[in-house]
Amino acid sequence: MVLGFVAWSVAGAFVLAVSYLAARALRTDRPSLNALIFIFLTILVPTAFLMLAGLAGILRPWLLAAIGAAGLAAILVVARTRRELCEMRAGAGGAWALARSWWASLPLGLRWLTAIALALSAARFTFLVLALPPFTWDSLTYHLTNVAEWIQRGRITTFDTPVDRIWSPANYEVFAVWFVLFLKHDVIIEVAGLPAYLLACAAVYAIGRTLSLGRGASLLAALAYASTPALLLATTATKNDPIMAALFLMMLALGLDLAVRSEVEPGRDRAGQVVVLAAAWLLALGTKPYVIHLTVGLVVAWVLAYLAAGRRAGWRTLPGALLLRLRGNPQGFRWAAGALLTGALLLGSYWYLRNWAVTGNPFYPYGLAVEGAEVIASAEKATPFDLTNFLANLRSFLERFGDKQQRIMPDLPYTTGWGWVAYGLGLPALVWGTVRRWSVRLLLAGFAAALLVLFFSSPDSPWNMRYAIWFPALMALAIGSAFEGLFSGRRWPSLAFGALFVAASGANFLMMLNYNAFSPAAFQAMLSLPARERESADLESKVPEEYRLALEIVTSDDRMGYNVHGNGFLYPLYRADYSQHLVYVPIPQGSTCAGIADAIEARGTRYLFVAPEHTEDWILSLLNQCATEKDVLRERVRGLYVVKRQ
Amino acid sequence: MSSSGSRALEAWLVLVGMLAGTAWYAWPQLGHTIQLLRSLIQLLFPFALE
Numbered sequence: 001m002v003l004g005f006v007a008w009s010v011a012g013a014f015v016l017a018v019s020y021l022a023a024r025a026l027r028t029d030r031p032s033l034n035a036l037i038f039i040f041l042t043i044l045v046p047t048a049f050l051m052l053a054g055l056a057g058i059l060r061p062w063l064l065a066a067i068g069a070a071g072l073a074a075i076l077v078v079a080r081t082r083r084e085l086c087e088m089r090a091g092a093g094g095a096w097a098l099a100r101s102w103w104a105s106l107p108l109g110l111r112w113l114t115a116i117a118l119a120l121s122a123a124r125f126t127f128l129v130l131a132l133p134p135f136t137w138d139s140l141t142y143h144l145t146n147v148a149e150w151i152q153r154g155r156i157t158t159f160d161t162p163v164d165r166i167w168s169p170a171n172y173e174v175f176a177v178w179f180v181l182f183l184k185h186d187v188i189i190e191v192a193g194l195p196a197y198l199l200a201c202a203a204v205y206a207i208g209r210t211l212s213l214g215r216g217a218s219l220l221a222a223l224a225y226a227s228t229p230a231l232l233l234a235t236t237a238t239k240n241d242p243i244m245a246a247l248f249l250m251m252l253a254l255g256l257d258l259a260v261r262s263e264v265e266p267g268r269d270r271a272g273q274v275v276v277l278a279a280a281w282l283l284a285l286g287t288k289p290y291v292i293h294l295t296v297g298l299v300v301a302w303v304l305a306y307l308a309a310g311r312r313a314g315w316r317t318l319p320g321a322l323l324l325r326l327r328g329n330p331q332g333f334r335w336a337a338g339a340l341l342t343g344a345l346l347l348g349s350y351w352y353l354r355n356w357a358v359t360g361n362p363f364y365p366y367g368l369a370v371e372g373a374e375v376i377a378s379a380e381k382a383t384p385f386d387l388t389n390f391l392a393n394l395r396s397f398l399e400r401f402g403d404k405q406q407r408i409m410p411d412l413p414y415t416t417g418w419g420w421v422a423y424g425l426g427l428p429a430l431v432w433g434t435v436r437r438w439s440v441r442l443l444l445a446g447f448a449a450a451l452l453v454l455f456f457s458s459p460d461s462p463w464n465m466r467y468a469i470w471f472p473a474l475m476a477l478a479i480g481s482a483f484e485g486l487f488s489g490r491r492w493p494s495l496a497f498g499a500l501f502v503a504a505s506g507a508n509f510l511m512m513l514n515y516n517a518f519s520p521a522a523f524q525a526m527l528s529l530p531a532r533e534r535e536s537a538d539l540e541s542k543v544p545e546e547y548r549l550a551l552e553i554v555t556s557d558d559r560m561g562y563n564v565h566g567n568g569f570l571y572p573l574y575r576a577d578y579s580q581h582l583v584y585v586p587i588p589q590g591s592t593c594a595g596i597a598d599a600i601e602a603r604g605t606r607y608l609f610v611a612p613e614h615t616e617d618w619i620l621s622l623l624n625q626c627a628t629e630k631d632v633l634r635e636r637v638r639g640l641y642v643v644k645r646q
Numbered sequence: 647m648s649s650s651g652s653r654a655l656e657a658w659l660v661l662v663g664m665l666a667g668t669a670w671y672a673w674p675q676l677g678h679t680i681q682l683l684r685s686l687i688q689l690l691f692p693f694a695l696e
Contacts, residue, residue: 078670183667403673407678428663432656485659500664511679513686520689 007065008182011049014068017075019045020082024091025336026272029265031098032206032218033257035252037276039199041340043243044283047175048343051350054174056155061182073186080332080528086448102215107488109498110216119222120509127189128236131526132518133536133576135412139238140536140543140569142166144189146173148574151181152581158358159582164365164568169351171286172240185577187531193235197244203249204473208480211259211305211439216488220501221473221480224426227505228476230417230469232512234408240287245470247284248294250303251277253444258318259305269321275337282341282348289363290454291466297450304442385457393455393464400465409517413462419511420504426475429482436485440478517541537572541548546611546639547572551580553636559605563584568614587619593626593633597643606631608641 011517019041027034053059074080103111111343134144141163149166150156156174156509158167204225208218225231234241254277257270264270284291325333352362361367368375369382371454397416399405402423405414418426433440451468458464479501479519489496514523522541526534537547547569556579563571563585574580583603587596600608610620627635636642 301650403675404673407675420668420671420675422669425664427667428660431663432660482660486653486660490654490657493654493661496661497664498651500661502666504668507675507679511675514682516682520685523689 001185004061004182006049007061010065010072011061011068011182014071014075015046016042017072017085020088021075021332022336022340024084025331025333026276026340028257028270028273030206030209030257032101032209033254033273035202036206037272039195040250040280043175043195043514044340044343044347046178046346047171047283048191048526049154050174050181051171051343051347054150054177055350056188057155058151059150059154059156059177059181061184064181067481069198083526084331085200091540106216106219110219111437113498113502114219114223117226117505121226124509124513125194125236126563128515129188130531131523132190132532133526133534133539134186134189134571135517135536135539135542136237136239136412137569140571141567142168142294142570143170143240144176144238145574146170147176147180147189148303148571148578150177151184151578152574160441161570162564162584163568163570164375164566165177167351167355167359167364168366169286169288171283171351172243174347175243176238180578185532186536187534187576190236190238191368192238193242193281196246197226197231198366200231200246200249200470200473201254203246205255206253208250208251208444208477210260211443211477212490213439213477213480214484217480217482217484218406221476222475223505224421224479224501225473227419227421227508228417228469229408229419229508229512230412230466230472230518233408233412233417233515234466234469237410237515239410239466241445241466241469242292244284244288244291244467247287247291248293248298248450248470248472251280252296254280255298256305257351259302260309262309269325270318271322271325272333272337274318274322275340279340279344282344285348286351288467290458293453293457294450294470296453297446297448300449301442301446304445306439308442316496345616383457383458384459387389387456387566389458389460390452392455393458393459396460397455397465398511407516408511410515410572411463411468413464416465416471417469418475419508421479421501421508422472424474424504425479425500426472428480430475432486433478434479438480440481443474443477445470451469476486479627532576535572535576543569544611544614544639546609546637549637550607550609550640551575553640554580554607554609558582558607559583559603560607560609561600561603561605562609563587563619564611564614565616568611573609587622589618593622593629593631596626597632597645598642600643606643607636608643609639610641611639 006583019038022045023034023038023041026037042130047320050059053064062342075085094362119587134140142163145163146162147165149159154297176189179192180186180189201222205218205222208221213221231242231245254273258273281291355364356362363376365375369384371386374382400414403415403417408415408417408419430440430444434444451471454467458467483497518541522539526538529538537543537551548559550573557573559581560571560573561583570582583605585599585603585608587599596608600606610623612620623633623641626633632643632645634644
């Protein structure tokens with residue numbers, strides 16, 4: 001593991017240096033937007049780096065470290081990049097001074113609230129990352145199955161499995177590889193969601209600043225959004241929704257700034273901002289296709305902001321500024337913009353092009369049905385796009401509004417997960433803001449448009465509000481607006497508001513301490529094990545016992561055959577250190593016991609793993625019957641069958 | 647009413663709305679949170695609830 005850390009540090013230094021140089025070349029004249037651009041690049045650059053390595057089949061720690069070292073050497077050899085890296089220290093000093101003056105300008109109460117929130121969040125995230133292995137349905141089924149298989153193979157590829165969703169766009173999974181490849185262990189894989197969480201909260205702050213909210217009000221909005229249960233749950237639950245929320249909010253911030261602001265600091269322009277906006281859209285497209293739906297909301301908000309700004313915005317000068325920058329190439333703009341867009345284009349298009357080339361359907365395994373007519377055939381289910389679906393989603397949304405149906409859990413069954421702050425404080429603030437503030441009105445229009453378009457084509461299911469975890473940012477910004485417009489500077493109202501805010505955000509925080517899903521006994525069981533031995537298969541409340549039992553029998557030296565259905569868990573079988581190799585054993589209807597045994601052996605193993613609810617019932621019955629006959633198959637432990645020839 | 651007076655009234659009205667909104671949201675989420683707190687106390691201080 002120590003050597004893994006060394007390799008990770010070298011590759012990490014390279015990635016950070018590239019992110020810094022690109023951020024420098026693409027920066028704008030607003031500190032909050034520059035912070036967004038830098039955080040965004042620290043996500044995109046390693047994702048593109050791993051994607052290239054994965055496609056080349058060199059996803060190995062020391063190879064990446066060697067490439068990183070060579071890249072760093074190249075950066076130091078080129079005079080301009082060497083000089084810019086040397087200036088980093090002075091730049092960091094300037095940024096530190098800026099941060100200190102920003103901090104000093106905030107009200108004292110808000111400073112205390114921020115410091116306490118940061119300390120508690122850091123403690124909560126650290127504890128949950130280390131205490132629990134991955135456990136959510138999506139992750140154990142397909143997100144992390146991809147990660148495990150790619151790490152074992154050293155290549156980003158598809159593989160033979162009944163879980164068709166491994167074909168879905170997977171930029172988040174590529175980024176998650178960064179947190180496990182070098183350690184060859186998933187002990188900190190949940191950290192992969194934290195950069196997105198940071199980006200989302202920073203984007204809320206930037207939106208506030210862009211819409212003329214003060215520093216304090218914008219920070220309050222960011223804190224309000226940071227406490228959203230649905231976001232907190234998804235961040236460390238190895239899901240890809242936080243990065244989608246973050247990219248949506250970041251694009252909103254960048255575009256709003258272009259729409260409303262006409263003045264730019266002398267010597268600066270916003271050409272880089274446009275490039276980053278395009279790259280963010282492409283990164284989102286390669287993560288989840290529903291960015292296409294969200295784009296409608298973005299455009300609505302941008303256009304309304306432009307109109308509200310009274311045609312003062314300076315975006316008409318953008319094409320000229322872009323051309324000028326491309327010609328002049330200040331700070332390597334051409335290189336940074338070109339490399340960024342090339343990487344983003346790869347990340348945004350690869351999954352769709354691969355699926356189209358291999359299966360004929362870019363959205364495989366999903367199809368598309370418009371008003372009931374199949375436009376693209378599906379392997380699993382067609383994504384509907386019709387009024388009936390819209391109305392069904394709207395009805396489900398109204399039933400879930402207020403989280404009345406049940407407690408908020410990681411997959412958000414029958415709930416929105418927006419929490420105490422968004423509902424309790426956010427809704428009244430939104431009503432006030434809609435009446436009093438143009439900025440809140442345009443945000444409401446944009447957010448509502450995005451949500452309603454999503455309702456047209458998101459299949460109506462108990463869990464689909466996870467696609468809308470960006471929505472509470474609207475209430476958070478309304479809270480910031482109400483704070484500035486109503487409470488700030490008035491002693492008693494601001495004290496009463498502060499008390500309510502602390503109570504509501506504290507209630508959000510408390511609810512999420514255990515993801516609202518794990519008993520103290522589950523934590524005790526996990527904490528009794530060393531961190532490196534905490535396996536998903538050991539989480540009995542989430543994963544059937546059969547998984548743990550099978551891993552106790554089959555050693556990492558042996559390949560394990562499995563048969564699960566399209567929604568079955570696979571990830572726990574790989575083990576936390578990815579040492580267990582798996583092979584899918586298909587069992588067609590009409591199979592005999594001897595035929596199953598032959599199929600198992602033909603795949604280079606003696607073992608076949610199955611589990612109730614994760615394997616078809618008729619296969620479980622058939623295997624049970626084979627084991628009773630004791631002819632060629634024996635049940636070694638529950639769920640694990642072994643071929644035994646007489 | 648003066649402009650500052652009406653702004654103050656508006657502030658208190660929104661605050662009352664926030665209080666009502668929080669009370670509305672409390673059911674049933676508060677019950678789950680209290681249950682969680684009890685579990686946490688059990689975990690941290692097992693002797694307290696014996």
